[in-house]
Amino acid sequence: MRAHRIGIVGYGKIAQDQHVPVIKGGDAFVLVAVSSTRGAGPPGLDRIFRDYRDMLAMGDLDAVAICTPPNVRHAIARDALAAGKHVMLEKPPAATLSELEDLARRASAANLTLFTTWHSQANAGVDEARRRLQGQRVRRLAITWREDVRRWHPGQTWIWEAGGFGVFDPGINGLSILTKIFPDPIFVQAATLSFPANADAPIAADLVFSTGRGEEDLRANFDWREDGPQIWDIVVETEAGQTLHLAEGGSRLSVDGREVVAQPPAEYEGLYARFGELINAGTSEVDAAPFRLVADAFMIGRRVQVEPFTE
Ligand code: NAP
Numbered sequence: 001m002r003a004h005r006i007g008i009v010g011y012g013k014i015a016q017d018q019h020v021p022v023i024k025g026g027d028a029f030v031l032v033a034v035s036s037t038r039g040a041g042p043p044g045l046d047r048i049f050r051d052y053r054d055m056l057a058m059g060d061l062d063a064v065a066i067c068t069p070p071n072v073r074h075a076i077a078r079d080a081l082a083a084g085k086h087v088m089l090e091k092p093p094a095a096t097l098s099e100l101e102d103l104a105r106r107a108s109a110a111n112l113t114l115f116t117t118w119h120s121q122a123n124a125g126v127d128e129a130r131r132r133l134q135g136q137r138v139r140r141l142a143i144t145w146r147e148d149v150r151r152w153h154p155g156q157t158w159i160w161e162a163g164g165f166g167v168f169d170p171g172i173n174g175l176s177i178l179t180k181i182f183p184d185p186i187f188v189q190a191a192t193l194s195f196p197a198n199a200d201a202p203i204a205a206d207l208v209f210s211t212g213r214g215e216e217d218l219r220a221n222f223d224w225r226e227d228g229p230q231i232w233d234i235v236v237e238t239e240a241g242q243t244l245h246l247a248e249g250g251s252r253l254s255v256d257g258r259e260v261v262a263q264p265p266a267e268y269e270g271l272y273a274r275f276g277e278l279i280n281a282g283t284s285e286v287d288a289a290p291f292r293l294v295a296d297a298f299m300i301g302r303r304v305q306v307e308p309f310t311e
Contacts, residue, residue, distance in 0.1 A: 004086070004279055007033035007061050009052045009076055010068035011040045013156075014090060018119075019065055022268040028276030033058060052076055056083040063113075063279065066090060071163040074099035077114075081106045086113040088275050092172055092291055093117075095163045104286045114284040115275050116291075118176035122270030125246050125253035125261040130181040132244060132255065133236065138183065140237040141209065143220035145174045147230045149203070150311060159201060160309065166201025168294045170232075171222035177234055177250050178220075179289035184211045186218065188293055191301030196309040203309060207297055 006029045008015050015034075020042050023031045034041035034048050035055040041048035049055040056064070056079055063086035066073050070092045077087050077094075087107065093116040094100040100116070107114035120126070147170060149159075158164045165172070178186065189210040193202040203225060209218035232249040245254040253261040278285055 001280060003027060003030040004062045004276060005030055005032045005060055006063045006065060007031070007035065007047075007055050007058070007085075009035045009055070009064055009066045009080075011036040011038070011042075012067060015065075015067040016042075018268040019067055022272055026269065026272055029063070029272060032061060053079060056080055056085060061085060063088065063275070069158040069164065071095045071158070071161070074103065077103050078106060081110050081112055081114070084110070084112065086115075086275075086279050088115045088117060088271070091116070091118055091176070092165060092169070092294065093286075093288075094291075097288060097292060097295055100286070100288055100291065104284065107284050107286075111282065112284075113275070113278045113282070114286055115271075115278055116286050116288070117271045117275075118173070118180075118287065118290060119267040119271060120173040120250050121176050121180045122267040122274075123177075123250035123265060124263040126177050126180055126250040128253050128261050129177075129234075129236070129244050129246055129250075132242075133181050133183045133238070136183055136242075137213075137239040138211075138218070138236055139216055139239045140235070141178070141182075141216075141218040141220075142233075142235045143174045143178060143207075143222075144231050144233045144235075145171050146221070146223045146226035147232070148227050149224035149309075151230075154311070160196075160199040162200040164201045165294065166195075166199065167203055167205055167222045167224045168201075168297070170224075171205060171220070172290050172294055173249065174220060174222070174232065174234060175293045176290040177246065179287075179293065181234075181236070181246075184213075186211055186293075188296040188300060191297040193297065193301040193303050194306045195303055196307065197305050198308040202303075203306065205297060205301070207293075 035052035
């Protein structure tokens with residue numbers, strides 16, 4: 001089967017760090033164009049558009065990967081589907097659940113592939129944790145996602161705006177692992193969101209979850225003020241007494257202290273392989289579960305004000 005001809009919308013950090021090298025390193029896709037409001041793009045690529053609509057007008061473009069901030073994704077994805085292109089969405093897939101529902105409906109009506117990517121789910125430890133938790137009951141969950149926003153998001157102002165998601169921008173990665181591995185439906189029962197006095201998005205969030213069964217202790221702590229070791233950890237204790245520890249964002253898994261998976265991350269290789277499979281199969285993969293937990297946290301969360309953020 002011939003490689004799918006893909007264009008990237010938004011030539012920022014993730015497009016440059018992952019999308020471009022992974023597309024170039026694989027054979028399922030060939031990068032034929034980039035649209036960048038700054039007119040930027042990878043060396044050697046001659047089709048760079050400032051307006052994404054001009055890129056969508058290319059007759060020989062099959063698909064797009066939308067790597068912009070989430071607040072503009074819906075309009076771009078809608079236009080891409082209207083132009084007959086398959087669509088890969090960076091996470092979070094849209095600004096709101098309603099926008100995502102609309103995109104799913106449009107993709108289905110047009111017989112095009114829509115793929116909501118959750119890159120952390122593509123780690124080998126995550127699949128193994130899911131397998132081991134099937135049919136189990138969880139009595140304790142601790143998600144700890146603590147990183148230094150100055151180190152990972154320098155100069156990104158959109159993350160502090162309403163609709164920029166703040167600390168949920170990385171936190172949703174932990175939630176995407178949770179929704180993939182957890183053996184029961186899980187709900188946000190309470191949340192405390194810490195907003196810097198000068199921002200419209202939280203710098204920290206503490207979540208308490210419930211399955212409705214009671215007697216469990218299920219929590220997440222997301223914090224962007226960590227200047228010590230960076231932590232992307234999930235610990236799960238089952239009622240049968242087993243402890244699973246997913247470390248480094250899901251790339252390492254230990255069970256009762258013994259490491260059972262330790263693979264270097266190959267998240268975007270997995271995402272592009274899956275996108276190719278979905279296009280070839282003529283189907284979509286739209287998973288709103290992690291996004292819904294974030295929406296619920298914003299809906300029922302208590303808000304506290306903390307000191308202003310300075311870069
Ligand atoms: P970024 O460095 O700020 O890049 C986003 C790019 O989108 C900008 O460079 C800009 O590219 C384009 N853009 C910005 N505002 C736009 C607008 N209003 N309309 C159209 N295009 C606009 O951000 P990023 O870190 O790459 O993150 C982008 C998305 O990827 C986010 O949803 C994030 O959660 C996700 N993500 C990021 C990482 C990471 O490590 N950074 C990892 C996984 C997923 P041009 O100037 O070229 O137009």
